[in-house]
Structures are given as C-alpha cells and as structure tokens.
Amino acid sequence: MLKTIKTEEAVGHILAHDITEIRPGEFKGRAFQKGHRICEEDLCHLQRLGKRHIYVIDRTDDYLHEDDAVKLMAQAFCGHGVGWHGEPVEGKLKLCALADGLLTVDIRALTCVNLLGEVMCASRHNHTVVQKGAVVAATRAIPLLVQKEIVEKAVAAAHDCPEGILSVKPLRKARVGILITGSEIAAGLIEDRFEGILRQKLKRLGSQVLRVEIATDDAALICKKLLSYLEDGLDLILTTGGMSVDPDDVTRTAVQQAGGRDVLYGAPILPGAMFMLAHIGPVPVLGVPACGIYHQTTILDLLLPRILAGDTITRADLAVMGHGGLCLDCPECRYPVCPFGK
Numbered sequence: 001m002l003k004t005i006k007t008e009e010a011v012g013h014i015l016a017h018d019i020t021e022i023r024p025g026e027f028k029g030r031a032f033q034k035g036h037r038i039c040e041e042d043l044c045h046l047q048r049l050g051k052r053h054i055y056v057i058d059r060t061d062d063y064l065h066e067d068d069a070v071k072l073m074a075q076a077f078c079g080h081g082v083g084w085h086g087e088p089v090e091g092k093l094k095l096c097a098l099a100d101g102l103l104t105v106d107i108r109a110l111t112c113v114n115l116l117g118e119v120m121c122a123s124r125h126n127h128t129v130v131q132k133g134a135v136v137a138a139t140r141a142i143p144l145l146v147q148k149e150i151v152e153k154a155v156a157a158a159h160d161c162p163e164g165i166l167s168v169k170p171l172r173k174a175r176v177g178i179l180i181t182g183s184e185i186a187a188g189l190i191e192d193r194f195e196g197i198l199r200q201k202l203k204r205l206g207s208q209v210l211r212v213e214i215a216t217d218d219a220a221l222i223c224k225k226l227l228s229y230l231e232d233g234l235d236l237i238l239t240t241g242g243m244s245v246d247p248d249d250v251t252r253t254a255v256q257q258a259g260g261r262d263v264l265y266g267a268p269i270l271p272g273a274m275f276m277l278a279h280i281g282p283v284p285v286l287g288v289p290a291c292g293i294y295h296q297t298t299i300l301d302l303l304l305p306r307i308l309a310g311d312t313i314t315r316a317d318l319a320v321m322g323h324g325g326l327c328l329d330c331p332e333c334r335y336p337v338c339p340f341g342k
Helices: 042-048 066-077 107-114 148-159 194-204 219-231 251-257 299-308 315-320
Strands: 002-006 019-023 027-032 053-057 063-065 092-097 101-105 119-123 128-130 135-141 145-147 166-169 175-181 208-215 236-240 261-265 276-280 283-288
Touching: 027 042, 063 066, 063 148, 066 092, 066 119, 066 135, 066 145, 066 148, 101 299, 107 119, 107 148, 119 148, 135 166, 145 148, 175 194, 175 219, 194 208, 194 236, 194 299, 208 219, 219 236, 219 251, 251 261, 251 276, 251 283, 283 299
Parallel strands: 175 208, 175 236, 236 283
Antiparallel strands: 002 053, 019 027, 063 145, 092 135, 101 128, 101 166, 119 135, 261 276, 276 283
C-alpha cells in the first residue's frame, strides 16, 4: 500500500513514482524518476512543483507497482509483429509494429481489458496498414498501485486471443493480373483509366502487376482470359467493368464459369456498393466497379490490404463495414486519416 510522508521529511527515501514538471511553453517531462533517492538539494525543487507530500510504497502481495503491472500487460497484449522496448514512463508503454503490415485488433478482448477499471489499452483502428516502428497502441496502469488480480485478468484476456490482442500481419507480395472488360474500351471508343489507378494502389502495398488485358463484354472470352491468368501462376486477379445491372455486364457470370466460388456481390459501402469478391481455387478475384475511376478512395482501399494479409472476407464482415462505410467525398482526400472504413 501507499504511505504518505511530508516532503521535508523525505530525504533518504526512495521515490515511488515519477514526478512530472510542466513549464508552459518550455518543457513538460520527468523531473524526478521513480527510484530516485531524495537528497537535501531536491527539497526546494519538489516544493516549487507543489509537492507537499511524497508517496512511499509499503508493498503487499495483493498489489503491483504501475511499472511492473504495465510490463506484464504489454508482454501479454503483443502478438506477432508487435513489440515494445524501453522502460515505462509514468506507468505507460507504447507498443510498436515490428514490421510493415496490417494491424489487427481483437476488439472484444481489448474491451474486456478496458472494462477492468484500473488498467487500460488504447489502440489504432483495426485493419490499419502500418509501417515498421509505428506506434499501434499504448497501455498503462492508472493508479500507482494496481490490484494484482486485475492485472492477471487483463493478461488472461490477452491469452484467450490466439494471435494476441494486437498483431501485425505481413502483406504478401502478390503476382497480379488486371483484366479490363468492356466492349467500348476494347473497340477504342473509350480510353481505359483503370490500369494506372490500380497499378498505383497495388505498388503502394508491395504487389506487382504482371499482366494487363482488355476483353469485350463476352462471358466466354472473359472466362478464357481468367483461366489463362491462373495458368500463368498469378495469385490475385482484379477485373474492372461489368459490375452493374446492364445486360452487357457479364463479368460476374464469367467468373462463375471459370470456377468462381464463394461469390460475394454487393457491399454496404459507398463508393463501392457493386464490388465483387470471389475465389477461383485459392486465387482471389476482385470485381472493381466504375466508382474506382471517379473516387480516389473506395471499398478497394479497405479490402485489398486485408486480402493481401490473408483474411477471409465473409458476408458478415461486409455487413459490419456498413458502420463507417460512407465516404464523405472530401474535396481533398486525406484517407486513411479520416472516418471512412472506421
């Protein structure tokens, strides 16, 4: 437990906690570090900081010091690709990505931890693309002494997560084929604008476009080209066009003819309501609707990193994404620093 002594009587005692100093416009930081043995020269400084009393810890087996508690929690919360280093500051530790990839957060377990009361963990949004060294979360003990039982419950909540509360999944470097469909494009009546957009998005995520072809609105031809992409060993296919309700839009039919399974068509996300996701064998096939030309950020930006990280996207996953799935179409797009997809 904590014992309070007067500052003028603190000489020779070991400081039980960090003491922060704030000089507006000049400095905010640690004036005295936990573990510092107070000497006579410190008394005036402590009094200038308004410290009339100093905490001394009488330890019991039922409580943990904030630094000991936060180290136990940080160790438990970090799954694959997340770590921490250094010593706690005021009972807090930052958790960082150990590699580039996709941050995944077990929201249920995180909520369980934060319901405990004396401990906390704040994270970035689930499914955020992060770079090595980026801070993905921070955890701390709130009181100076935390009930040991509460810390153990927080650690247990993390251990119930197979991948940890926080993990960073690497994005595979896909071998990509882009199939642009549309008779008007094949005939040269309209210039294709999709290829450059998709190349840029894929390059940013570390994948490589190996084939780009154009096909008329002919289901048999589209099916043939899809199968040839698979024969070439491509492991991700993006199709453009043929996603709306026009009778000439046969891309979905062609995907099914090529062996497409688990076809998901339509999503509660704007832009991108007519998006399609299917698999031919193990290869994901993404049908990108026309909004991908006119909007800088669409459903593709939300789902492509997850697919490259190996996530299996279900209808339930898409349904949940309706909350936060409305892009505000801002004059200057700042994605991902915006509410879209959050």
